Amino acid sequence: MGLTDRQRELLTSWLPSAEIVQDHSWGVIGTLVLELVQDGDRYIAKAGDEADHHLARELRAHREWLHPWTSRGRAPQLVHADPDAKLLLTRYLPGQLVQGSPYEWTADTYHQAGELLAAFHQQSAVPDAEYEAIENGKTLSDLAGAHRIDPELTERLHAIITAWPTPPATLVPTHGDWQPRNWLIDHGTVRVIDLGRADLRPAYTDLARLAAQQFRTEPTLDPAFIEGYGKDPREPAAWARTRLREAVATAVWAYQVGEEAFEQQGHRMIAEALAEPAL
Known part of the structure; x- marks a missing residue:
């Protein structure tokens, strides 16, 4: 292009x-x-x-x-x-990409990222009675499309999602792709790039990609992030639902664009999300 x-x-x-x-x-x-x-x-x-x-x-x-x-x-x-x-x-x-640098695994990076995200989220909050139902519909549409999720597992996922409650949600400004590939570090200061997925969503959705990647690899980064953020926004049931939605979306999207390694991450995310006790 x-x-x-x-x-x-x-x-x-x-x-x-x-x-x-x-x-x-x-x-x-x-x-x-x-x-x-x-x-x-x-x-x-x-x-x-x-x-x-x-x-x-x-x-x-x-x-x-x-x-x-x-x-x-x-x-x-x-x-x-x-x-x-x-x-x-x-x-x-200015700055170097955090992803792939030593800063990707330092607690201070995540403390700063938590502070930045809190300031972004705290700008506004609006109630939305339709959010959960709309997101469920998107995931069901993904499952009905082209992917390599096992057919029996696809049926199980469909049954789980259609049985979910759809409570009202509170939406705030979110980045939508909050992870080290969209952070820069410049003389110890974290900066933010790439707002192409920014939208109004529940605050906890911005933690989903970190949970599937850096928090999973180095668990000490999660509390450092929350200390910077101020208060953990992850209500267990809503968090379990968003993790499964994110997992399915990752596996399906990666398959459709030919990113096999990322697709495998999506399949692993599905397995881990299904193991959530709140699901």
Whole structure:
């Protein structure tokens, strides 16, 4: 995928003499992430393809929810955006990726990440009587699609999910992909990137990916995170439901995009979620 003609026109109008110096795109989904330099200043441009639905979420996060982070230099500042063209431009945020670095396994990283997430979550809270039913529907739709979950297990999962209660939920601004691949570390300070999955959800959903990965590998990171966050938001029954939904979504999505290692993680997550006593 490359930039569309309209995206190129907009970038040229925003940064007339900029040079693209690095492509940070992930390569699995159709989003380009380009680092540009103009007059010594560095920027990040994000460009979505026709199927993209992440840029709108990211732009909403920049416009409505990022102040607790940007006011402290902990998230990138928006410079320009065109939602119709699926293009946004932010100032470059310095730091190295936490994932794959020694900081991925240090308690202070997670204490800071907990503090940052608490400030993000505490901005607003809205009740939603339909959230649980809608999320159940998404998981059942995943199970009805293409995947490699065993047929007998698929039937069992379907039965479990259709029997779940659907109590009201409280929704807050969430990052949606809260994990070290979306954190930077700069001289000991944690910063946040990639708001493409930001949306209103229950607070505990932002802990699901950490629980399946880093908290599982190094259990001491979980209490460090909660100490920074302030109070554990994981009510046992709701947490068990979200872990199973996340597990199914991981296995199905990874299969559909050909990420076999991630797919296997999804199958392992399903087994572990089913072992939850609250399920």
